[in-house]
Amino acid sequence: MTAYAYYPGCSRSGLGKPYDESLRAVFRHLGLALEEIPDWNCCGATSYMSISEDKAVALAARNLALAEQMKAEVVAPCAACYLVLTKAQHMMGEYPALAEKVRKGLGAAGLTYEGHVTVRHPLDILVNHVGLDAVRAKVTRPLAGYRVAPYYGCQVVRPYGAFDDPLRPQTLDRLMAAAGAEVVDYPLKAHCCGGSLMGTMEDIGVRMNFLLIKEARARHANVMATLCPLCQYNLEAYQGKMRHRFHEDATLPIVYFTQLLGLAFGLEPKALGLQRNFVTAEPLPAMA
């Protein structure tokens, strides 16, 4: 059994709960063990980097140091966490003075980081480690009738993640096809959702996310697959406001790609957290 050092990120206990549930269920089903990094801390997201770069890198590096003790690859499902951890590695590699400073900082807490950690997104693991053939072999309920808009958003594919094209990614398309879904050609797949701007500048956030949904609907998608808790929330929770503001129906179920994969594996919708989604229209199973 391959074991991974799991970095769930702060949204795990809130918005991203169904992501955590479905990721665990899918990994378990594939015989991949997730061991939570003991006492991991917040990655710092975009906010920390906006105030202090050095400390932001140190914050990420504490997690890398803890993961290094586990001698396992890190799995970071949240797009922001994934970006920050890979960015911190990149910066420590490019800027020796910064790396030195961060190592000293870690040393103050008795920690070391030698740089031997690989950080991966679960999408990368499923497609490139497990492989599409192995995924296909596990599919017992192919996603017939699912027309999926594959939405990558920005931070998983840009600029430090190296497993897919930063502007025209394909891995999620291929994974969803392997699960038996019809994958819609979706040109906005790597367009930004605005991230935390929905919380600070709602007008702008609603408009950006409306455009993403409008395009998916125009291409006859009946569900959107996401990789990130913030994208998922922005796209799902504001559909009423979109309709109100743009006088156009904006209904579209927005689910995590791990939830769809779990359904294709024949797992119970509840085990995948589907009852927690706000929009559970067709083609998703009805949730009592």
Added chain:
Amino acid sequence: MQNGTTHCRYAEDVNPAFPTEIMAKPGGEALRDCIQCGTCSGACPMSVHMDLTPRRVIALTRAGLERDVLESATPWLCASCYECQVRCPRDIKVTEIMYALKRRAIEKGLFPKRSPIPVLAKAFYHMVAAHGRNSESRLVIELALRTNPLSLLKMAPVGIKLLRTGRMALGQDHIKDPKQLQSILDAMEES
């Protein structure tokens, strides 16, 4: 919005050290290579909402017009999507430069005072430094109280849905020993 319009600038508006100092920051190195092609502005999903487009931010930074850039809302509207950065034909790390500008604007107290975005960034920063984790619901409430308390009422319907679906954690999440993290952050401050 004066920043967005064309107005005269004079020699005394220029801080010649500004571009050099930005270039000394990680990611700022290639600032002078910009050919003003506008690819960044064209690619940026936020540029329609910005007072200065990313291309203009680069131009003004290079010209040393520090106040125009630091008082602009643009670095704060940047959602860090890195689209400009991966598309730039001159390998300019536009997103990293936006970060460098945010940090400098905070240091110099020149960030746009009416924008809620720096308020959120600071609240987040302090929450993580104190607890080691962030709690979405507490952050949202704190931000609303500091900027627009009435907005809490408007958020109630979504909040109720989140509670009902078990997606709102009300407690403050924290790591086991926030002091250990604090010792790392303190050490970063000293060196």
